[in-house]
Amino acid sequence: MKIIVQMDPIEKLNLLGDSTFALLNEAQNRGYKVDFYTPDMLTLDNNILYADAYEILVSTDPDEIKKKSPAKRVKLEDYDILLMRQDPPFNMSYITATHLLETIQNKVLVINNPFYVRNCPEKIFVNKYSQFMPPTLITRNINEIKSFKDKYDKIVLKPLYGNGGADVFYSDKNDKNFQSIIEYFQNISDEQFIVQKFIPKVTLGDKRIIIINGKIAGAINRVPRYGEIRSNMHVGGQATVTEITEYEKKICTALSNDLINFGLFFVGIDIIDNLITEINVTSPTGIREIYNLSGNDVSVIFWNELETRLK
Incomplete structure (x- = not known):
């Protein structure tokens, strides 16, 4: 089986706890051929999707991913499975990659489906399953946020497209920095942000x-x-x-x-x-x-x- 992985540069991965590493190691153990490329290496040429990709070798003790060969231009439709495994941020680069991967979906099994990766932030x-959620607000309307805080007192604010725990703030009725937190979110992006009842x-x-x-x-x-x-x-x-x-x-x-x-x-x-x-x-x-x-x-x-x- 031929596998190709779209992921972050190898040099940036923390292999000790990296789930992609575990998936690639098991793929290699099964005898699959494994290649990888980074999203910036995608090229759509005459509606055929290519990438400059490396064949890789995964080893343990110590954990390591090595490039077995120089990068070569490959046609992504020639693979059996493509794993989309780069980390957020969920920005226009990420969204563009999902559009490009959609062009090969009838020829290659793309995991996860790029259409729904894009459309299920x-x-x-x-929020489709709100019956199982804490009270949650998605807004940048200051009056809505103040009303929500008045109702629940202890709240958490976080960016809509953040990851890894970055820019997550707790606030309650004694918080003198509440207005500054709101201003921070309004300044870092044009999107709405998340306001959620704090779960003790x-x-x-x-x-x-x-x-x-x-x-x-x-x-x-x-x-x-x-x-x-x-x-x-x-x-x-x-x-x-x-x-x-x-x-x-x-x-x-x-x-x-x-x-x-x-x-x-x-x-x-x-x-x-x-x-x-x-x-x-x-x-x-x-x-x-x-x-x-x-x-x-x-x-x-x-x-x-x-x-x-x-x-």
Whole structure:
């Protein structure tokens, strides 16, 4: 099987906890040929999509991805599977890549479906399942935000297209910097931003559940550092072993049909105190932490499901 991966430059990856590394390592173990390219190397020529790509070799102990050969121009429709695995920001470059990948969808299995990656932004798509969410506002209207804060007092504000815990702020009735936070968000972008009721039990953890082909594949709990409300591992959150509750299974079941129908094969959902806050469809993480804590190898489940799908 021929695999090609669209991802960030190898030099920028933190391989110790990188889910893409785990997926590529398992692909190589199965004897697949694995190439990679970065999104800036895409070229649409006469409606044929090319990329300057490298064949890679994945090794462990230490974790390493090596380029086996110089870059060569390849036709993306010649591959069996294309994994779209670059991290956000979800900007115009990201959106352009999804449009380009749509041109090969009838010839190559693209994971995840680029149309729905583009049209299911992680903090907007989740609102389709608002019955499972904390009270949430998407706006940049200052009067709406003040009314929301008056109603719930303790709130969290975060950018609509942010990632990794960046620019997440807590505010309550005693916050003298509230107006400055609003001004900050209004100045950094023209988009609406997220205002959400604060969930106090975030201190006990933010659960990441991995869903593959509509089915639960594994989970970890990410516990914030003392004094923090952000549980993202990028900002010091600690991954711990967890169990998936019956109610959390109910949430996953409610999402399952849409994820399958939309071609969102590999997804990570975030749940705090039985409330879903995000549906990560761009480049979900957590595979290696799940394996290290429980021995559950999600990368094996990933490729088993894809092999079954291609039969």
